[in-house]
Amino acid sequence: MSLPSEIMSGAGSQTRRPPIPVKILISGGFGVGKTTTVGALSEITPLTTEAPMTSLSVGVDDAGSGSRKTTTTVAMDFGRVTIDESIILYMFGTPGQDRFGFMWNDLADGALGGIVLVDPSRLDDCFVALDYFESIHLPYVVAVNQFAGRPTMTLEEVRHAVNVDFDVPVVAIDARSREEVKTVVLTLLHRILARAKARSGG
Amino acid sequence: MNGHDGLDDEQAYEEESFARPFLGKAIKAESVDGLRNDVIDDASVEHKRAYLLTGGRTGGGAAGIGIETVLVRDRGVPPRGGLPTEMLMIIAACETPVAVAEVAARIGLPIGVVQVLAGDLVSAGVLLRSASSMSLADDVHFIERLIHGVAAL
DSSP states (O other): OOOOHHHHHHTTTTOSOOOEEEEEEEEESTTSSHHHHHHHHOSSOOEEEEEEEEEEEESSSSSSOOEEEEEEEEEEEEEEEEEETTEEEEEEEEEOOTTEEEEOHHHHTTEEEEEEEEOGGGGGGGHHHHHHHHHTTOOEEEEEEOOTTSOOOOHHHHHHHHTOOTTSOEEEEOTTOHHHHHHHHHHHHHHHHHHHHHHTTO | OOSOOSHHHHHHHHHSSSSSGGGGSOOOOOOTTSOOGGGOOTTSOOOOOHHHHTTTOOOTTGGGOOTTOEEEEOTTSOOOTTOOHHHHHHHHHTSSOEEHHHHHHHHTOOHHHHHHHHHHHHHTTSEEEOOOSGGGGGOHHHHHHHHHHHHTO
């Protein structure tokens, strides 16, 4: 079999496996700053794609038929951070408004951890994400987005209100700040590391 | 803020003449004998249904291709002739390592379709896929390397 020269020229350099993707989920209610968070750290402008999701449509769209399982399509923003030649970090901003009870299995499958963004003035919005991450035992941190000019709560007040385990970090974040987003991602990774060490008996 | 949480977009789709966004993407079904850059032409509209592209197959779990699975073209394996345009678009988008979600966003196909077609291309050896990071969640050394890398950003 003869190969075109264009293909020959690249042969060899690409026979290795592509970099390993590391997936973390950024979740929270509508308008809480997921895309901003993704964009603060991403090396590309956040991209949007549609992800199919199974949802429980509860009352809102159904006229009196009660709870019914439907498949819907939701927009999902994501960004990319190249860690080194063999690791790429992907951050997926995932919808989590309380209008739907999403089943995020496709999205969460293989995820290493999650960041739940919280708007202190709309605390309820984060409960869907919290519940889901807890139900699949995904390591996560709670990041309280600091919106200028909005009523704020202390981190202890937020912790009390969202009622997470004592070992779940609750931290403040300015979603626009690359350094702060980086710090929150590191907080999450240290939590993942602690769990890995505990499991390996170290 | 770009990209919302679905509700607005859903409404927008309903208002368009094509209910499903991926059907509105213009794809010209020619140039199937090789990789060419001019297969996408927004001016000519030929709608294809997603289930035709995948032969009716669904399921993101196909061949273990996740939304974050990184794909890259294996330059040592030229695609055979007669591949559908959508596959050629996927191959063309994978010149450098890129995740399935990114391929889908860049060429305007739904993730589920890209997952199925990319699975076929991986099986055919045309694309290489990344290993899963799932088993690495408990790999202390890997996590430490990741922390080191993020800290150095």
